[in-house]
Amino acid sequence: MSFAVAYSTPTFGVDPDRLAAFARHVEACGFEGLYVPEHVALYPGATFGGHPVPTTLPYGDPLDLLLFAAAATERLLLGTGVLLLPYHHPVVLAKRLATIDLLAKGRLRLLTVGLGSLPGEAAALGVDFASRGRRADEAIDVLRLLMSGGPDGVSFAGEFFSFDSLCSFPQPATPLPIHVGGSSPAAARRAGRRGDGWFPGGLLPPDERRRQLAIARSAATEAGRDPSALQYTRWGSATMDEETLDRLRDEGVTRVVIGGEEDELERFAERFIARRSGG
Template sequence: MGFKLGVLPVLGGRGAAEPGVTAAFVRHLEELGCESVWAVEHLVVPDAYRSAYPYDRSGRMGLGPEDDIPDPLQWLTFAAAHTSRLVLGTAMLILPLHHPVDLAKRLATLDVLSGGRLIAGVGVGWLREEYDAVGVPFAERGRLADEYLEALRALWTGAPASHHGRTVRFDAVHSAPRPTRPAGVPVMIGGHSPAAVRRAARFGTDFYPLGVDAEGLARLLARLRAECSALGRDPAEVAVTARAPGTRAEADALRELGVSRVVVRADPRDPERVATTVDRYRREILGE
């Protein structure tokens, strides 16, 4: 089984939102035959934070206050205008920081304008100080994410749509344009907690378990199969994405686990290195 190859642009310093660099980068990815491009989100980055970044032993993320972090949906809309086949994904929108009625419209609009190329990757985040800046309770993020996913589904599939939750309530409303697919925009659930697995089984078309090795991934996917079975859902309906493995052996292990997409990082400001990275990765790691 061949992997779909996604690319996450490396951010650093100023220029991540520079139009010429972005347009050339996404066109280049399409020419290279990459399947997808992925955009990260942070609404704000505090000067100092006590929250621990879960994907590095240092507890600190690589991005800082001096780095440009474009709005992912606006960045992907720009990318859509310069490509025709590249899948456009968010990895990840911090879902509880966005009101679902507003977000449903934004996601559906991008999906329609791109010809149905959007995957909405969502997670709950880890940076308490970012929640504080928006005025959203950090401790409620899991509950909010579940309710917001229910509301998104209602708005995309109901005509009219109604939802009566603890936080979001609407009756007999219409949100248009509607996504290109009857079930709505595909939703990728990001995370590595039991709650993320349950969310993926219930809401996800895709699952991106971040920050785990092959052994940890195997445990999460076993749990995912169990959760899907409990819901009467075929686990094969949830496609699995993983961070790009570092060796051929790791790639083979991911294939055995049923991973269908891997995501590699590349610097948009260095087109030659982008091509070299993609080519080398395909030959040496994926064995294509």
């Protein structure tokens, strides 16, 4: 099991000195990677889990934040938790992702995509909220196609995107993993059919989380993919104890993402990362 850290832009803001220092600290503590969230725009009346959302939360662009963090570090893997895929055109996104991965020397390994839960955000971007799942499915297919295409180009004809003999270079240093986030059976199926991993939300009841993990693995099998290769990422806490981590290991979790201030992260690393590595 590996451990990564979430950088909360709504809490910490978009401060270059804070972000660079935070990323370097996370790397020095021995964490595997750094995750950042995304929201393109908020509006009065928007809610997360039934709770009102302050409209002034400073969500920076996640890919720009990750590229900045990559420049301040050497080995830290880069992740999104989550990139709202329906709100990005996959042809443009393929270029951005490949560029970041190359500039980061192959460290964009934890890209996690989701659908978004705010209808007003989707409407502002011209995306039909009801069809955003189908749009995301197509976008994943387009990304994989473009980022593995040859000099003669690739073609695609779908409900939302279509092109003929299109070339997208540069390409990532190695094939880019795409993890799928979300707390619904549909997200679990998407992870199994198309994803390299599944990253469910933190509020699912244990029985429902187990059910959705079974859905993801079953969907992978039905798609002719190896269900055991599906990475399983979960949210955690800097105050987690050994018993909790043992339970997560038993559930098949491969990565835990935690948040917190620098001192909390350092204490967690001393308890679980340094000890494991013999440091």
